[in-house]
Each structure stands twice: as C-alpha cells, then as structure tokens.
Amino acid sequence: MTLDRRNFIKLLGGASSLALAGCASQGGPAVSAGSANEIMAKTGRRVVVIGGGYGGTIAAKYIRMMDKSIEVVLIERNDHFVSCPFSNLYLGGILKDLSPLTIKYDKLAANHGIKVLQAEVTAIDAAAHTVVTSKGTLKYDRLVVSPGVDFRREEVKGYDKAAEEIMPHAWKAGPQTVLLRKQLEAMKDGGTVVMSAPLAPFRCPPGPYERASMIAYYLKQHKPKSKLILLDANPSIVSKGPLFTKGWKKHYDGMIEYRGAKKVTEVDVKNKTVIIEGIEDVKGDVVNLIPPQRAGDIAVAAGLVGDDKRWCPVNADTFESTKHKDIHVIGDASIAGAMPKSGYSANSEAKVCATNIVNALNGKEIVGLSGINTCYSYITDKEAISVAAVYAVKDGKIIAVPNSGGVSPDLNEAEAIYAKSWLNNILTEMSS
Ligand SMILES: Cc1cc2nc3c(=O)[nH]c(=O)nc-3n(C[C@H](O)[C@H](O)[C@H](O)COP(=O)(O)OP(=O)(O)OC[C@H]3O[C@@H](n4cnc5c(N)ncnc54)[C@H](O)[C@@H]3O)c2cc1C
Incomplete structure (x- = not known):
C-alpha cells in the first residue's frame, strides 16, 4: 500500500489537524490576536524572534515555557509554514499535496501567550536593540534570528x-x-x-x-x-x-x-x-x-555573517552572535560546528538557546549545549535510511560525541515508520 494522503494524515495524527487546505498560498491575514500597534508596544523584558520555522517557533515557545514574565514576539513573513522535511515525498507522488506539512501559528500563540506578528523584517539595529519590520519598529532585550537560508545566485x-x-x-x-x-x-x-x-x-x-x-x-x-x-x-x-x-x-x-x-x-x-x-x-x-546557499538575507544585511559572508559565527553554548551582543542566531543560518543544517538541529539549538537566554535575563549561569540530530531519508515509499548523532561542546566548538550515533544498518521499513513519527512529533511541537 502506498502512503496516500489519507493514510499519511492518519499516521500524522495531531499534526495533520493543524494543516491548512491551501498550503501553497502565501500571505493572508495577520496571525496574532491583537493589532500590530499592540504588539509593537514593549511592556517588560522582551525577546523578539525572527522566523517562524524549525528554529524560531521552538525558541519562542521554550522561552515562554521557562519564564512567563518574559514577553516574546515571533515575527514571520507568512501566515503559515510549510515543512521542507517530507516535501520530497510530495515530489515522489507519495503525498497528494503539502497540507500535511503545513502548520499555522494560532495554537502556538494561544497556548503560550506568544505575540505573533506577520511582517517582513527589513533591518536590525544592533546598537539600538531594534528590529525594523514592514509593520513598524520593535525594541528587544534579546533577539533570536532563525531566517533559514537564501541563495548565492x-x-x-x-x-x-x-x-x-x-x-x-x-x-x-x-x-x-x-x-x-x-x-x-x-x-x-x-x-x-x-x-x-x-x-x-x-x-x-x-x-x-x-x-x-x-x-x-x-x-x-x-x-x-x-x-x-x-x-x-x-x-x-x-x-x-x-x-x-x-x-x-x-x-x-x-x-x-x-x-x-x-x-x-x-x-x-x-x-x-x-x-x-x-x-x-x-x-x-x-x-x-x-x-549554493548562505544565511537568510536579513542575517547578511544585519552584519551577522562571518568573514566568508555566508554563515553566522556564534558562541557554541548560547548561540549568541560573536558579531553583535544580545543577538542569537540558530538553525541553518548559524555555524554550529559538527551539527548539520537540519530541522532537527534547529529544534535542538533553539532549546539550548532559549534556556540560556532565560538564564541570562535572570542572572543565572549558562548551561552547556547537549544537541541531537537524526535525519531520515526515503528511498521508496516504504524503505528509508537514517543518520543520527549527539553533540557537545569541546574547546569552544560543537563536536559529535564519539560513538553516539551512526547510520542505519540498512534500508528498511522500520526507518520509514520512525520517520513519520519524527515528523508528527516535531510539527506538533512547533505548532501547539
Ligand atoms: C528537501 C528538503 C528536505 C529536508 N528534510 C529534512 C529532514 O528530513 N529532517 C531535517 O531535520 N531537516 C530537513 N531539511 C532541512 C530543514 O528544512 C532546515 O534545516 C530547517 O528548516 C532550518 O530551520 P530554520 O529555522 O533555520 O529555517 P526555516 O525552517 O526555513 O525557517 C525560517 C523562517 O524564517 C522566515 N523568514 C526569513 N527571513 C525573514 C524576514 N526577513 N522576515 C520575516 N520572516 C522571515 C521564513 O519565512 C521561514 O518561515 C530538509 C530541507 C530540504 C530543502
């Protein structure tokens, strides 16, 4: 039996109920309750997060879960997010459309009190601690930048x-x-x-x-x-x-x-x-x-990239930029040592980054990174393979902990089942 949309949705369970019907469309109404003006007004200690993808959603959520007294504003240009993981299955004809891979932000905002602003970020002023968007300018105490990649055309x-x-x-x-x-x-x-x-x-x-x-x-x-x-x-x-x-x-x-x-x-x-x-x-x-790729445009424009003008150098434990204080870069845009540019890495980086932002704002010690990644790849509709590792910091650099992971022994059907479960879990975590 091939994994048609119905079966896939059954397997995805919770995440699929969050899916959008017209997933490929862009734009649409603003995604938060509250007007842009209300969101702009800073009421206390505030973290602004740029990018509602694999890294940004998790950073926003975990900061709020760890300290409700910190205001979090998540800025994303679209009113929804389509996952790259599993998009190759759509090209394979295994998924009929992209709706099982599409999330919205309503539940995430409501469940955690995150202010979601649908806007384009056009500039960051690191000295003034402000973010300029298509809907106005916001002040921050800490900024998390997770814009993914853009192309070296x-x-x-x-x-x-x-x-x-x-x-x-x-x-x-x-x-x-x-x-x-x-x-x-x-x-x-x-x-x-x-x-x-x-x-x-x-x-x-x-x-x-x-x-x-x-x-x-x-x-x-x-x-x-x-x-x-x-x-x-x-x-x-x-x-x-x-x-x-x-x-x-x-x-x-x-x-x-x-x-x-x-x-x-x-x-x-x-x-x-x-x-x-x-x-x-x-x-x-x-x-x-x-x-060929590099950090998302906004990271380049804000001077967060290193000498190569491609990727953003960061502290390996906190993901704070080495170029600008109080700005953290996570996900594909960052230089995360041995951690690959994957959704799972972005999720893992977001959690340690969130912990250390909360600790810093509360005058507590920083904690060391413990990162994880697994990447599944489908070979057919039924058979998949995987690679996994655990990461730690050694001498200021992120390394794969020796013997902590490896590749799957062969192509097999169990890996394909694990992969679906992984997607279900991670999309649910991002959207609720
Ligand atoms: C075909 C394919 C398959 C993949 N499969 C896997 C897989 O199986 N497992 C896995 O772990 N990873 C996989 N990945 C990698 C994964 O998609 C990325 O590593 C992950 O999305 C990175 O997260 P991020 O937060 O850095 O960026 P993203 O998830 O891309 O999020 C960035 C967000 O920022 C927003 N944004 C950017 N700039 C601005 C701006 N100026 N203003 C407002 N919003 C902005 C974007 O709209 C976007 O929503 C795959 C990638 C591809 C292309």
Missing part, C-alpha cells in the same frame, strides 16, 4: 528569480515544490530530469539524494522510460553515501545517473541546459537546480 550565472520559475530549486517548501511536481507530471515518458546539488555546506546534507530517490520513485511508477541525472558539485555523496548507492542499485538501477565533482556554474534557461564550469552542457526536460 551570483555563483550560478543566469539563475535569477525569473529562472527559478523555469528551473525550480524547490529548496524552500511551498510554491516552488508544487511547480517542480507539475513539471514532472507534464514531462513525457522517456524524458530526462537534471538535478544539481551545490558544494557543502547547504541545508539538509542528505536532501538532494533523498530527492533523487523520490523523483526516481515517481518516474518508475509513472514514466519508466525516463532517467534522472544528478550533477553533484561535491566529489561524492555528502551523507549516507553507501546506503543511497545501495538503494539506487536495488530500486532504480539504470534510472539514476550520479555524477560527482560536477559543479553547475551557469544556466541557459531558454534551452533548459545547465553548464558545468564553462566546459560541459547538460540538457534536461525538467531541471531542478539547487543553488
């Missing part, structure tokens, strides 16, 4: 905003994911899908390889004469390599062509062609270009 000539409507990245779940699936559905049997993965580090190290698996799953069911070429800028598969290779051989032999050390540096949108370092052209009927 300048490294792929021709890949502008218009190009992504023809060659979707689908690396932020929502309309881009829907567009890529529509393109797969419209492709003729016998067509070629070209995917490109950027050099690490990027959001979700196993993500491109899970995506290749899920697209191949879709092709095998619906367009079996087609093939997928994965052009990887990295010399070899970045995460769970032997297991992906085994899964592809078992299920998609001859359908997935993996090519390492192939860095896409230019696109010819009109001809649906990607160009590898000026020397090789690869044409596709569908092109999924995953661009």
Whole structure:
C-alpha cells in the first residue's frame, strides 16, 4: 500500500489537524490576536524572534515555557509554514499535496501567550536593540534570528528569480515544490530530469539524494522510460553515501545517473541546459537546480555573517552572535560546528538557546549545549535510511560525541515508520 494522503494524515495524527487546505498560498491575514500597534508596544523584558520555522517557533515557545514574565514576539513573513522535511515525498507522488506539512501559528500563540506578528523584517539595529519590520519598529532585550537560508545566485550565472520559475530549486517548501511536481507530471515518458546539488555546506546534507530517490520513485511508477541525472558539485555523496548507492542499485538501477565533482556554474534557461564550469552542457526536460546557499538575507544585511559572508559565527553554548551582543542566531543560518543544517538541529539549538537566554535575563549561569540530530531519508515509499548523532561542546566548538550515533544498518521499513513519527512529533511541537 502506498502512503496516500489519507493514510499519511492518519499516521500524522495531531499534526495533520493543524494543516491548512491551501498550503501553497502565501500571505493572508495577520496571525496574532491583537493589532500590530499592540504588539509593537514593549511592556517588560522582551525577546523578539525572527522566523517562524524549525528554529524560531521552538525558541519562542521554550522561552515562554521557562519564564512567563518574559514577553516574546515571533515575527514571520507568512501566515503559515510549510515543512521542507517530507516535501520530497510530495515530489515522489507519495503525498497528494503539502497540507500535511503545513502548520499555522494560532495554537502556538494561544497556548503560550506568544505575540505573533506577520511582517517582513527589513533591518536590525544592533546598537539600538531594534528590529525594523514592514509593520513598524520593535525594541528587544534579546533577539533570536532563525531566517533559514537564501541563495548565492551570483555563483550560478543566469539563475535569477525569473529562472527559478523555469528551473525550480524547490529548496524552500511551498510554491516552488508544487511547480517542480507539475513539471514532472507534464514531462513525457522517456524524458530526462537534471538535478544539481551545490558544494557543502547547504541545508539538509542528505536532501538532494533523498530527492533523487523520490523523483526516481515517481518516474518508475509513472514514466519508466525516463532517467534522472544528478550533477553533484561535491566529489561524492555528502551523507549516507553507501546506503543511497545501495538503494539506487536495488530500486532504480539504470534510472539514476550520479555524477560527482560536477559543479553547475551557469544556466541557459531558454534551452533548459545547465553548464558545468564553462566546459560541459547538460540538457534536461525538467531541471531542478539547487543553488549554493548562505544565511537568510536579513542575517547578511544585519552584519551577522562571518568573514566568508555566508554563515553566522556564534558562541557554541548560547548561540549568541560573536558579531553583535544580545543577538542569537540558530538553525541553518548559524555555524554550529559538527551539527548539520537540519530541522532537527534547529529544534535542538533553539532549546539550548532559549534556556540560556532565560538564564541570562535572570542572572543565572549558562548551561552547556547537549544537541541531537537524526535525519531520515526515503528511498521508496516504504524503505528509508537514517543518520543520527549527539553533540557537545569541546574547546569552544560543537563536536559529535564519539560513538553516539551512526547510520542505519540498512534500508528498511522500520526507518520509514520512525520517520513519520519524527515528523508528527516535531510539527506538533512547533505548532501547539
Ligand atoms: C528537501 C528538503 C528536505 C529536508 N528534510 C529534512 C529532514 O528530513 N529532517 C531535517 O531535520 N531537516 C530537513 N531539511 C532541512 C530543514 O528544512 C532546515 O534545516 C530547517 O528548516 C532550518 O530551520 P530554520 O529555522 O533555520 O529555517 P526555516 O525552517 O526555513 O525557517 C525560517 C523562517 O524564517 C522566515 N523568514 C526569513 N527571513 C525573514 C524576514 N526577513 N522576515 C520575516 N520572516 C522571515 C521564513 O519565512 C521561514 O518561515 C530538509 C530541507 C530540504 C530543502
């Protein structure tokens, strides 16, 4: 039995009841009770959180759970959030739409007294301790920045905003994911899908390889004469390599062509062609270009990135920026040592960051980081693989605790069941 939407919703239980019907839409009404003016007015000690995704929701919630006397304002540009985890299953045709992956903020706000402001953050003034938004300016005592990633488009000539409507990245779940699936559905049997993965580090190290698996799953069911070429800028598969290779051989032999050390540096949108370092052209009927990444625009604009101008250096225990005092950066945007850029890492970082913000505001000692991550990847609708680790701080850097984790012994059905349970738990935690 494939995991159709009904079964999936059953498995997701609580989280699915929080889902939105029209998940791919953007914008909509403001998400909090109370006007923007009421939210702007600072009444006491206040933490402002930018980004209502994997990191931001959890930081906001845990600060309020630990100390109700601290006011928390969560600022998010959209009135809902669509999870990237499991969005590859939608591309595989296993999920019929993105509604099981979509959360709103109403319950989170009501249950914890979080003020949610739907607005775009346009600037941060670290000296004045203010955040400028499309709806006004807010003061903070501490700021948490969890904006996820944006793209280094300048490294792929021709890949502008218009190009992504023809060659979707689908690396932020929502309309881009829907567009890529529509393109797969419209492709003729016998067509070629070209995917490109950027050099690490990027959001979700196993993500491109899970995506290749899920697209191949879709092709095998619906367009079996087609093939997928994965052009990887990295010399070899970045995460769970032997297991992906085994899964592809078992299920998609001859359908997935993996090519390492192939860095896409230019696109010819009109001809649906990607160009590898000026020397090789690869044409596709569908092109999924995953661009190189960096911290979200607002983190760059606020001067939170390091010398590389990409990622934000932070204290390994508190996630306080080493560039600006009283600002903490968590999730994909931060440099978190050995912790991968994953939703689970962002969740784990948010909790230790929240604890240390509450401790700092109450004059208490900081606590050391104990982090955790597991990343599941589907190979088919039934079989998945995983990688897990526990993290600690050593000599000021986040390291994986030796022998604390590892990869799953093989592809298996139990991992697919654990993965669904993981998604259910984490989306429920973020939205209630
Ligand atoms: C295909 C795919 C599959 C994945 N699978 C997994 C998986 O199985 N497991 C896993 O753990 N991780 C997975 N990930 C990674 C995971 O999605 C990210 O690591 C996680 O979302 C990072 O959390 P974050 O809080 O840093 O950013 P996000 O979750 O992206 O949240 C950022 C939020 O900030 C908002 N924002 C940004 N800038 C502004 C602004 N200026 N004003 C207002 N709002 C703003 C955005 O709208 C967004 O809602 C996957 C990623 C992809 C692409």
